[in-house]
Amino acid sequence: MTTAAVFGTGSWGTAYAAVLADGGTDVRMWGRRQEVVDQVNAGSNEDYLPGIALPHGISATTDPAEAAAGADIVVLAVPSQTLRANLTDWGSVIPGDAAVVSLMKGVELGTTKRMSEVIAEVGGVAPERIVVLSGPNLAKEIAQKQPAASVAACVDESVAELVAKASNPPYFRPYTNTDVVGTELSGAVKNVIALAVGMAEGLGMGDNSKASIITRGLAETTRLGMALGADPKTFAGLAGVGDLIATCMSPLSRNRTFGLNLGRGMSVEEVVAVTKQTAEGVKSCESILQLAEEHGVRVPIIEQVAAVVHDGRAPKDVVGALMMRELKNETD
Numbered sequence: 001m002t003t004a005a006v007f008g009t010g011s012w013g014t015a016y017a018a019v020l021a022d023g024g025t026d027v028r029m030w031g032r033r034q035e036v037v038d039q040v041n042a043g044s045n046e047d048y049l050p051g052i053a054l055p056h057g058i059s060a061t062t063d064p065a066e067a068a069a070g071a072d073i074v075v076l077a078v079p080s081q082t083l084r085a086n087l088t089d090w091g092s093v094i095p096g097d098a099a100v101v102s103l104m105k106g107v108e109l110g111t112t113k114r115m116s117e118v119i120a121e122v123g124g125v126a127p128e129r130i131v132v133l134s135g136p137n138l139a140k141e142i143a144q145k146q147p148a149a150s151v152a153a154c155v156d157e158s159v160a161e162l163v164a165k166a167s168n169p170p171y172f173r174p175y176t177n178t179d180v181v182g183t184e185l186s187g188a189v190k191n192v193i194a195l196a197v198g199m200a201e202g203l204g205m206g207d208n209s210k211a212s213i214i215t216r217g218l219a220e221t222t223r224l225g226m227a228l229g230a231d232p233k234t235f236a237g238l239a240g241v242g243d244l245i246a247t248c249m250s251p252l253s254r255n256r257t258f259g260l261n262l263g264r265g266m267s268v269e270e271v272v273a274v275t276k277q278t279a280e281g282v283k284s285c286e287s288i289l290q291l292a293e294e295h296g297v298r299v300p301i302i303e304q305v306a307a308v309v310h311d312g313r314a315p316k317d318v319v320g321a322l323m324m325r326e327l328k329n330e331t332d
Contacts, residue, residue, distance in 0.1 A: 001026050002166050005071035005098075007086070009036045009060065011048040011139035012103055013077030018143055020073075021057040022169035029060040030067035030090075037062055052143045064090035073166060074098045076119065080106025080188075081283050083118050091123040099159050101131045101152075105187035106284040112291040114184045128156040131163045132180050134187040135238040136246035138253065142172065149173040151239040153183035175238065182230030183239040186221055189288055190244040191281030193217030194255035195262070195305050197248040199315040202263020213301060214248050219330075220299040224288075227295040255279040262308060263315045282309050300325060 002025045006017045009031035017027045031037045039045050040060035043053055061067050068074060074094050078086050083104060094100060100123065104115040113121070116130045135150030142148055152167070152174045154160035164174040177183065193214065200209045221244070222235040234240055247253045258279040261271040272278055285306040292299040304321055307313040 002072050003028070003070055004073040004075060004166065005030065005067045006075040006077060007064070007067065007090075008075075008077030008103075009033070009040060009045060009048070010077060010079075011045075011143075012137070013075070014040070014045045014049055014054070015137075015139040015143040016075060016077065016103060016133070016167075017058050018055055019167050019169060019172045020075075021055040022145075023166055023172075025057070025073070025166050027058045028067045028071070029058060030064050031060055031062060034062055036060075049140065049143045052140075065093045068093040068095060068098075071095055071098050073101060073163060075101040075103060076115075077103040080104040080115055080280060081109060083115060084108065084122050087119065087122040094123060094125065098129070099131055099154075099163055100125050100129055101133055101163055102184070103133055105134065105184075105191060106280050107188050107287040107291055109283065109287045112287050112294065114181070114188070116180055116184055127180075128154070129159060130154060130180070131160055132184045132187075133163070133167070133174070134183050134243060136242040138246055138250055140252055145169075145171045147171050147173075149175065149238055149242075151175050151177055151183055151237065153177050153180045153239070155180055177231075177234065177237075179231040179234045181228050182225045182232075182234030185225045185228065185230060186235060186240045186243060188280075188284055189217070189221040189224065189302070190247045191255045191279065192285045192288060192302050192305050193221070193244060193281075194247040194253055195259035195279065195281045195285070195309070196301050196318075198253075198256040198259020198261075199263035199305075199308065199318065200259075201256075202260040202265075203315055203319070205319075210248070214244060217248075217301050218244055220292075220297075220301055224292050224295065224297045224299060227297050255281040258282060267312075268309055281305070285309055 037060040131154040152160040160176040304318040
């Protein structure tokens with residue numbers, strides 16, 4: 001039987017642990033908080049997925065070495081900006097022959113590194129063993145066993161296939177590809193675009209406005225991805241437009257909801273105080289903007305979101321800044 005270790009007991013880490021368990025994999029989860037670990041061992045995770053029973057075959061521990069021992073697949077599901085610190089603490093326990101799956105969707109502040117690059121650097125994991133899983137995968141719907149598809153990307157497709165086979169219960173269909181850059185970048189940038197869509201909705205704008213932001217946001221993602229060497233076909237697939245639509249349009253999306261509250265006039269600090277959590281796009285927008293600037297790529301939507309989140313610009317002013325830009329050919 002395949003054995004997996006899932007590091008992180010948040011909503012997506014727990015939902016993916018259920019995917020693995022329902023696919024016949026024995027799963028051990030690691031969590032920092034004993035109370036959440038106790039909940040998982042009792043068959044649920046009320047802090048993050050209330051009211052949802054977890055399948056048999058999942059256990060949890062606060063001991064990283066116990067979680068990782070003998071694992072064929074190690075899944076990393078910690079907040080993206082804490083990955084480096086976490087791997088510094090316990091990265092040495094990852095078995096040397098395990099496939100390492102990243103569920104994280106962000107770009108590291110300061111270094112502009114993608115999560116797979118941090119895993120390789122700090123965890124000492126060869127790129128051929130790192131798999132990025134991404135797609136339209138809202139955690140609550142997955143945990144409810146609603147049908148969904150995803151992409152497992154690895155430069156070694158045989159490793160991607162191994163992870164896909166372990167992640168294939170009847171309700172979850174993983175495809176594979178070798179475009180780690182495009183798959184990973186799509187997952188990070190869509191959070192920022194979802195903030196912009198949420199702000200538009202909070203300002204009372206309709207579907208034309210939101211569709212325009214989503215489409216032009218996809219153009220920004222594609223330009224940046226191609227500058228980094230990604231396959232443009234990735235952005236038209238599940239990890240690209242699929243995840244972008246789900247994150248921008250669903251009320252389950254933390255990034256969209258965060259932007260909605262900003263558009264309604266709340267400050268970043270007020271939204272954090274009310275929701276008790278920060279959306280990934282809030283933390284990653286600056287690093288993604290820096291990455292774009294380093295590669296000479298224009299990303300006006302991302303630039304304006306960063307101005308709202310970090311410079312205190314009013315969301316209503318963003319609309320004017322975007323609409324009054326110089327006219328151009330759509331595909332240039």
